Amino acid sequence: MKKSVNVAVLVSGGGTNLQAIIDFSAEGRLESGKIVKVISSKAGVYALERAFDAEIPTAVVERKGKSQEEFEKGILLELEECNAEVIVLAGFMSILSKNFTDKYKDRIINVHPALIPSFCGEGYYGLRVHQAALDYGVKVTGATVHYVNEVADGGKIIMQRAVKVKENDTPESLQKRVMQEAEWKILPASLELVCKKLLKEN
């Protein structure tokens, strides 16, 4: 029987969520998955250095200057090359088409820095999400890990964790707390869950 599934992580920036997965794996907790490649939509981002330090192969498929089709074709080639079976969007800032998500149905997961269905969908990414939560005045926010389909942040929810908003929070302070208390915990745990489920099914 197969022991682990091949995991590719897609990134666009600092890669703290990627780091959380790397650490989880180094601690022996990613029992059902193996990170086989990190693919970035931008060159020179710190996430690539994190992958390099962890001796994980990397690839860059620039989003800039390409059509959606060309961009996705480039990513698909990289995924096929490493036989990726599960894909994690960890701070990946591009939206994927139905054509792409259908190819990996129930095999792509994303972390979003809010409690879906609040503050999500097109245009809600990074600090904008926390700014929107503060503008609205919610007292609780959090993070969500969900399957990815053609609807931005619209796939089935896998895990969520709530985080309290403090009186004097800024988008930056809130982002940091949501990452520390929610994202870095539920993303690796969800990944293990999804990989384990796939192993059982196959």
Ligand code: GAR
């Ligand atoms: C994270 O907060 C992630 O949830 C968010 O961007 C940040 C990336 O940080 N993703 C989105 O907003 C996607 N809609 P990281 O590069 O340090 O993991």
